[in-house]
Amino acid sequence: MDLGSEKTSSFMSDFLEKCGGCAVLDGGFATELERHGADLNDPLWSAKCLVSSPHLVRRVHLDYLDAGANIIITASYQATIQGFEAKGFSKEEAKALLRKSVEIAIEAREIYYDKCTKGSWEFVDTGKPSRHPVLVAASVGSYGAYLADGSEYSGNYGDAVTLETLKDFHRERVQILANSGADLIAFETTPNKLEAKAYAELLEEEAIDIPAWFTFASKDGINVVSGDSIFECSSIANACKQVVAVGINCTPPRFIQGLISSIRKVTSKPIVIYPNSGETYDGQSKQWIVSVLLYEYTVLPSSGRVDEEFAEIVIEKWREAGASLFGGCCRTTPNTIRAISKALSNKSSAVNYA
Ligand SMILES: C[S+](C)CC[C@H](N)C(=O)O
Ligand SMILES: N[C@@H](CCS)C(=O)O
Numbered sequence: 001m002d003l004g005s006e007k008t009s010s011f012m013s014d015f016l017e018k019c020g021g022c023a024v025l026d027g028g029f030a031t032e033l034e035r036h037g038a039d040l041n042d043p044l045w046s047a048k049c050l051v052s053s054p055h056l057v058r059r060v061h062l063d064y065l066d067a068g069a070n071i072i073i074t075a076s077y078q079a080t081i082q083g084f085e086a087k088g089f090s091k092e093e094a095k096a097l098l099r100k101s102v103e104i105a106i107e108a109r110e111i112y113y114d115k116c117t118k119g120s121w122e123f124v125d126t127g128k129p130s131r132h133p134v135l136v137a138a139s140v141g142s143y144g145a146y147l148a149d150g151s152e153y154s155g156n157y158g159d160a161v162t163l164e165t166l167k168d169f170h171r172e173r174v175q176i177l178a179n180s181g182a183d184l185i186a187f188e189t190t191p192n193k194l195e196a197k198a199y200a201e202l203l204e205e206e207a208i209d210i211p212a213w214f215t216f217a218s219k220d221g222i223n224v225v226s227g228d229s230i231f232e233c234s235s236i237a238n239a240c241k242q243v244v245a246v247g248i249n250c251t252p253p254r255f256i257q258g259l260i261s262s263i264r265k266v267t268s269k270p271i272v273i274y275p276n277s278g279e280t281y282d283g284q285s286k287q288w289i290v291s292v293l294l295y296e297y298t299v300l301p302s303s304g305r306v307d308e309e310f311a312e313i314v315i316e317k318w319r320e321a322g323a324s325l326f327g328g329c330c331r332t333t334p335n336t337i338r339a340i341s342k343a344l345s346n347k348s349s350a351v352n353y354a
């Protein structure tokens, strides 16, 4: 497929139109595998399940599709050739595992479509704007994710890690995922502008012909986690012709509104938002910690804040601020996604019948 710049620029707007204006992403993937009993205390984190429990990977994709997701993100966040080789896999096996992450997501989409066709799903015959279309986004986690110590939340790689180091690190993985059948590449939890630049240059140098989005993580609502400016990071994404959406993921919900406003200042591309639950990750113990002070801002079921209430409040604000793709990251669940999907449906029927 030759992805001319015109086609790239309309890819996401065409998709959003098919979805009725806004799209629903899935929620936390690795943390959902954990909720189902997977032990991710491993340098491969969620990618371990591509080897040990592919059926669970498919099950979590299906749960998010059932919850209303229009975009599912593959289990390749921490799947790298280097990481698999370190575990004793051959290079060919490592590449096959990367492809497998996309194959499982595509398989889940087929099962879901099949179920929709056979079942009595309301949206099949209503003639209303359908939320039916589903894209498979191939996840690319940062170099910091591969380090497996939570470095994607610091973005401090040290002076020895240069632009070339990062491009070389990601090059083959990106090529494989781009040719795997995925609809787009999700460069996620990007911690600094060096890595954003590496992604942009790689997409260009390798003439990657599927679209991509860049999402950044922040821990103060002002800058990305490394301290680099969100304006500079979003500008790098904005200038890259393959990038069809720019946004934020794995960041506490309380920071999202301000970050959307900042991103909107430097791009007119669609803004994609998928916050985590508001808890903080401890990379050493691989545990999530909730600060008592921030308790009321989380979406944890134990906070007493139901997902529906959260979704109704935030989706309205985040839409007003300019975002159009919404989902969840670590420790959000299919219930969060169901609530987001419902909140968006309520909004679009309110507009349709106004
Ligand atoms: C987004 S973080 C929770 C991913 C896990 C991290 N790279 C680790 O391996 O500990
Ligand atoms: N897509 C990844 C992002 C981790 S920050 C996941 O949900 O596990």
Ligand SMILES: [Zn+2]
Pocket: 189, 249, 250, 276, 329, 330
């Ligand atoms: Zn996350």
